[in-house]
Amino acid sequence: MELSQTLAQEIVERAMRILPGNVNVMDASGLIIGSGDPARLFTRHAGARQVIAEGRAVALDATAAARLAGAQPGINLPLYRQGELVGVLGVTGEDAEQLRLPTELLRLTAEMLIEQATGQAPATTCMTVPLLRQLLAPGAAPELGRHANLLGLQPALPRDVLLLEFTAPAPGFGDWAQQRVTHSWCLPRGEGQWLWYRPGAEAPDALLEELPGQGWSLGRSAWIPAPRPWTGLAETTQRAVDLLAVARRLRPDLIRVTLDDLALPTWLQGQAECARGAWLLEPLARLRRADRDGQLLATLRSWFAQDASPQACAEALGLHRNGLRHRLERIQALTGRDPRRFADAAELYCALLLWDQGWANSQS
Known part of the structure; x- marks a missing residue:
């Protein structure tokens, strides 16, 4: 697959809405085909050629950039489509390591746009899992929310947390869940567990009744009904994990557990590290x-x-x-x-x- 100039420039324009430095997109030969600096278009990018040759990210400080013709300090990452290197993404900046996280997130956005442009976008779950894991981690950086917006994930939309534990692996559950409830997120967690973040916070009973018909056997579920935007979901996710652990120990008879069933023991479980x-x-x-x-x-x-x-x-x-x-x-x-x-x-x-x-x- 050849990366088009139109798509490359779209990636650049999206990236430069949130990144302070210049952004370049190079094709598989190292030619700059999209850039925030028009003067650099259709010139060879030395850092990109190194990325292509070695198949890995290349960070250049001022000293390293000075040794390469036309290069500037920054970080350059390979762009892949279904395992094939189709281009390189470069972000200019003096501190390459500080740029690494936002550039990695930008690469995820770029690769999704490439897949969508070819009409062969991979499963939604596979595309969003790396970003969701970072987005839902305690103390996540604010720029993660901006990248999630670029992907259309609507991170500010309040969502509840439903933790599902299956008796056997449930292949395909993540894609089914995200299609079944619009704007929901789904994330695998551990052996046979899935986290489902749903807008609206309606009782999940009707949805859970559909699982056997899809070939999935539910062992236990834990529901935290209070919907929150992405900045509060790390806390409610931990509460769902605590609730499931408490229910397994204190109320093994309960299959569909809500926070109201075991509010105090769940709160105490959360104090275990304090x-x-x-x-x-x-x-x-x-x-x-x-x-x-x-x-x-x-x-x-x-x-x-x-x-x-x-x-x-x-x-x-x-x-x-x-x-x-x-x-x-x-x-x-x-x-x-x-x-x-x-x-x-x-x-x-x-x-x-x-x-x-x-x-x-x-x-x-």
Whole structure:
């Protein structure tokens, strides 16, 4: 395939809306066929010829550029179409390394435009996954949103997060999902998992009912219904991951989980990396050290499982109510928290959830 001058200039014009330096597009022989500097059109680009010869990105600082006729400092990246090198993208600038990320994103845009121009655009999921991974990472740079706009991804459009876990691989799910819900994004995550970001935040039940008909078997789903623009999706994505992990452990009977089902345990799961929450576990750690046979910890678990009902808890443990009262008093003496008082019980309950999530071991 030969890269046309018209397409090359379109790539340049799009790029120069967001990049401060000059942009050049070269064909597969190194000839500049698109440029923000008309004087450079139809001249040979020495950096591009090096890219073509070596098949890799070439960054030139001022010293390296001075050794090449007509070259300027910047970075040059190969452009591919279905594995074939069809051209080179170059961005001028003194700090080539600082230009690397925006130029890599620009290359993604350029390659998509090339595919679209030939009428053989690859699957949407394959085209957008590299950008989506960067867009949805915590602390993503603002220029990522501008590049997403260039691709028509509408990053400012609020989207919810639906995390799907399949019992077997679900090939083709990403493309189906993006076609099924307009302007949605889909991203594979781990073994058999997909993240689906949907505008509108409608309950996903009707969509989930369609999955078996497509040949996909859903194991579990976790839905965070609060829609947010791209700058807030890293946080809600983590919340969906936490919700799925909590549901798998605490409510294995739930297949379609929403945040309302397990809001507090999910929030606590999100605190697992926060050392400031260590104080919450101190009373439970004292109990654990003194409770050599695990009897008191089991009593506390049963107490919460039976909604703090003395009669139900005693029956579940096979105890007389006086025996249960004696154990609760020992728990109070060791922890300084009375499970029969609401405020103290709330602290112990949260601590127990964190403990069961392995948080204590991660801090030791």
